[in-house]
Amino acid sequence: MxxxxxxxxxxxxxxxxxxxxxxxxxxxxxxxxxxxxxSVAAALGYQPNLVARRLQKQRTDTLGxxxxxxxxxxxxxFFSEFLAGVGNEANSHDYDLLVSTHAPDGEGERQAYxxxxxxxxxxxxxxxxxxxxxSRLQTLKxxxxxxxxxxxxxxxxxxxxxxxxxxxxxRLLVQHFIDLGHRRIGFIAxxxxxxxxxxxxxxxRQAMAxxxxxxxxxxxxxxDLTQRGGAxxxxxxxALDPRPTAIIGGNDLMAIGAMNRLQQHxxxxxxxxAIGGFDDIPPAANSHPPLTTLHQPIYEIGRxxxxxxxxxxxxxxxxxxxxxxxxxxxxxxxxxxxxAPERRFYEIDVGQELKKTT
Amino acid sequence: MxxxxxxxxxxxxxxxxxxxxxxxxxxxxxxxxxxxxxSVAAALGYQPNLVARRLQKQRTDTLGxxxxxxxxxxxxxFFSEFLAGVGNEANSHDYDLLVSTHAPDGEGERQAYxxxxxxxxxxxxxxxxxxxxxSRLQTLKxxxxxxxxxxxxxxxxxxxxxxxxxxxxxRLLVQHFIDLGHRRIGFIAxxxxxxxxxxxxxxxRQAMAxxxxxxxxxxxxxxDLTQRGGAxxxxxxxALDPRPTAIIGGNDLMAIGAMNRLQQHxxxxxxxxAIGGFDDIPPAANSHPPLTTLHQPIYEIGRxxxxxxxxxxxxxxxxxxxxxxxxxxxxxxxxxxxxAPERRFYEIDVGQELKKTT
DNA sequence: TTGAAAGCGCTAACAC
DNA sequence: GTGTTAGCGCTTTCAA
Numbered sequence: 178m179x180x181x182x183x184x185x186x187x188x189x190x191x192x193x194x195x196x197x198x199x200x201x202x203x204x205x206x207x208x209x210x211x212x213x214x215x216s217v218a219a220a221l222g223y224q225p226n227l228v229a230r231r232l233q234k235q236r237t238d239t240l241g242x243x244x245x246x247x248x249x250x251x252x253x254x255f256f257s258e259f260l261a262g263v264g265n266e267a268n269s270h271d272y273d274l275l276v277s278t279h280a281p282d283g284e285g286e287r288q289a290y291x292x293x294x295x296x297x298x299x300x301x302x303x304x305x306x307x308x309x310x311x312s313r314l315q316t317l318k319x320x321x322x323x324x325x326x327x328x329x330x331x332x333x334x335x336x337x338x339x340x341x342x343x344x345x346x347x348r349l350l351v352q353h354f355i356d357l358g359h360r361r362i363g364f365i366a367x368x369x370x371x372x373x374x375x376x377x378x379x380x381x382r383q384a385m386a387x388x389x390x391x392x393x394x395x396x397x398x399x400x401d402l403t404q405r406g407g408a409x410x411x412x413x414x415x416a417l418d419p420r421p422t423a424i425i426g427g428n429d430l431m432a433i434g435a436m437n438r439l440q441q442h443x444x445x446x447x448x449x450x451a452i453g454g455f456d457d458i459p460p461a462a463n464s465h466p467p468l469t470t471l472h473q474p475i476y477e478i479g480r481x482x483x484x485x486x487x488x489x490x491x492x493x494x495x496x497x498x499x500x501x502x503x504x505x506x507x508x509x510x511x512x513x514x515x516x517a518p519e520r521r522f523y524e525i526d527v528g529q530e531l532k533k534t535t
Numbered sequence: 536m537x538x539x540x541x542x543x544x545x546x547x548x549x550x551x552x553x554x555x556x557x558x559x560x561x562x563x564x565x566x567x568x569x570x571x572x573x574s575v576a577a578a579l580g581y582q583p584n585l586v587a588r589r590l591q592k593q594r595t596d597t598l599g600x601x602x603x604x605x606x607x608x609x610x611x612x613f614f615s616e617f618l619a620g621v622g623n624e625a626n627s628h629d630y631d632l633l634v635s636t637h638a639p640d641g642e643g644e645r646q647a648y649x650x651x652x653x654x655x656x657x658x659x660x661x662x663x664x665x666x667x668x669x670s671r672l673q674t675l676k677x678x679x680x681x682x683x684x685x686x687x688x689x690x691x692x693x694x695x696x697x698x699x700x701x702x703x704x705x706r707l708l709v710q711h712f713i714d715l716g717h718r719r720i721g722f723i724a725x726x727x728x729x730x731x732x733x734x735x736x737x738x739x740r741q742a743m744a745x746x747x748x749x750x751x752x753x754x755x756x757x758x759d760l761t762q763r764g765g766a767x768x769x770x771x772x773x774a775l776d777p778r779p780t781a782i783i784g785g786n787d788l789m790a791i792g793a794m795n796r797l798q799q800h801x802x803x804x805x806x807x808x809a810i811g812g813f814d815d816i817p818p819a820a821n822s823h824p825p826l827t828t829l830h831q832p833i834y835e836i837g838r839x840x841x842x843x844x845x846x847x848x849x850x851x852x853x854x855x856x857x858x859x860x861x862x863x864x865x866x867x868x869x870x871x872x873x874x875a876p877e878r879r880f881y882e883i884d885v886g887q888e889l890k891k892t893t
Numbered sequence: 894t895t896g897a898a899a900g901c902g903c904t905a906a907c908a909c
Numbered sequence: 910g911t912g913t914t915a916g917c918g919c920t921t922t923c924a925a
Contacts, residue, residue, distance in 0.1 A: 179653050181902060192912045197904060207910060224653030228590045229902030232917050237586060239633075246619045257615040261604045264636030273656070275597075276634040278622030295537050295582035297918090298631070404821040437823045463762040465795045465823050539918060550896045555920060565894060587918030590901050655902090896925080901918105908913075 180221045189217040200225075239273040240486060241299035243289060245281040245306055253402070253430070254458045255475055256305075259327070262479020263303060270487050275299050287312045294322035301486045303327070307338075307372045325486040327478060328372045337489065337498035339482045343373050343455075346471040346504030347380025347425075348387075350453045353469070353506060354423040355388050357515045359451060363414040363421035365400045365407055365431045377427050377455060396421055400431045407434030415442060422450060423512075429454035429461045429470055436464065436511060447513030457507055466510035473504050538579045547575040558583075597631040598844060599657035601647060603639040603664055611760070611788070612816045613833055614663075617685070620837020621661060628845050633657050645670045652680035659844045661685070665696075665730040683844040685836060686730045695847065695856035697840045701731050701813075704829040704862030705738025705783075706745075708811045711827070711864060712781040713746050715873045717809060721772040721779035723758045723765055723789045735785050735813060754779055758789045765789030766796035773800060780808060781870075787812035787819045787828055794822065794869060805871030815865055824868035831862050 186196035199206045199214040231237045267274045279289045307328030317324045326338040367374025400406040426432025432454030457472035544554035557564045557572040589595045625632045637647045665686030675682045684696040725732025758764040784790025790812030815830035
């Protein structure tokens, strides 16, 4: 059994209270007494029992984070980086981080959040990968439990969040391709229902509309966010006639998967087809060819989300409870060069033809 | 404030004790009483306060896991997958998972482990990425705190672990390249000090020695496990004359980084140079070309590590406290075809020449 | 079958 | 300055 405060007090010849206050750094303990208590504590290797302390203080100094795991082969660089950001920030404020895993959606997930909220086990929660209608947010809000989300929601709920401006980011990327002469731009959308995918898809549509370029429904396919998924669904875009001259992945992982698959079909990325992604995960810079994408400072987002939650828990007013970060466009080789004039002409022709058939 | 057991008891018109026992499912409560208590609890949305329970029970039903974070741009697919395995397994046994982050090495890290162990906040710890001389293991062992590690150590310590047989795996890969006719095989080693890197490097040396192929010291360079790192240090191998005809990354990330960089130099992977990795992370199958590598079931390892720890905590004897998993060789395109005979001849020539100059 | 009481290890009013 | 006392919310002997 670990050494308790009572034992320290006994050996130092003081009361429990005095020992407690000495170690907590209160001013009303004689310097000499404090010295003695501290040295006894050190000698005994005393470590306060956090559970007891937390029961007494009615706060756990622990943040909760429920990782949405999508099955065994779960490996999203996004989460490890986000987690590192949250974890390091929590650390530096002396908060612990309790991580649970749970499959997204379903009643079980809601229960998990409820338990976390009501069990008194964590002071606040971090919610990630918000959905259009997110029962987690509703539940927490309803129980008035403190949380900060990474991501917005379409429900009419007021809550603090950090989010990327996915639509604005995507508009940058689409415009970039349009400026290079592309007009038939395919889009591998994240699963419907995920909020970030919604905004990214919206940005794509907005940019196309702003240029008066119609979007054919079949240019938009949906992937499961994984590299494998990107590779699979890009086949459907490849099969189109005429096929898109540029393809945007709703996240980098899918973009990279798509790129690899297209290469296996003998296409030259950047010349035969331009590719863009979203996230700027580390592999994006090192893929072959390097991927044009939108940079999202995930680590920073993790930190900021965590900071907001800690501020919230400590009753500090938030400077801004709705943080929206604009992703930065990173142009790399996968966008290729501008389409050659003659080819561009051809594109436009085809575009008009398409329009007619619509 | 959340509803307490006392409140449930009051409303059900029973004592605190009875309420507690009814909800805990003890047999010595009248069925009728139990019904009443349960319905009151449900109506009030009672959730037991876990902190109080844990203080009383002197166990937290929480596992600890300290993530070694190496700075902001931390994103190792390994960890998210391992974490998912651990988390899901913990979940299914009703354990929580407390995740901390800490930079590896240094006294601070040791203290973090000590605090976790002594603070009574977690029942046991999972230690990952063991080092040749690992103060974490020593500290925990010394304080007799339950833990299971993913990885062995060179210190003379008896503790339960799950580990890959990195040497055996690497021997498979090296032999594969040797069988294809390669003789000058470069190796991008993981940072010295990390146990898994030690075994992988050892396997490389063993396989070369078993074939009586000398290893030039400059064939071995050290990378930082990242894709970027792999790309950077492969330059040193590329600069060698004669340069290696095959290059093995100490992990997939570095192998992929190296592969991309070599391609940027105009080399054709598989023909001009063969590449192999280790881990079989998801991107490996989808890289361009797909990467020959050693499959390591990280999710399973996470689960198994977690199971072992839980067994340990519950006093169940471990079937086997030293689990060693043999990675499976996955041959993909990056290994290329066998070297053509004439080229192979040339290789051997050069090898002998090298030997002479040694 | 139920309840009273003790106590897990700690903190914090409140007295002295 | 220091000690006494009363909990935090729960589980668990032990009596009734």
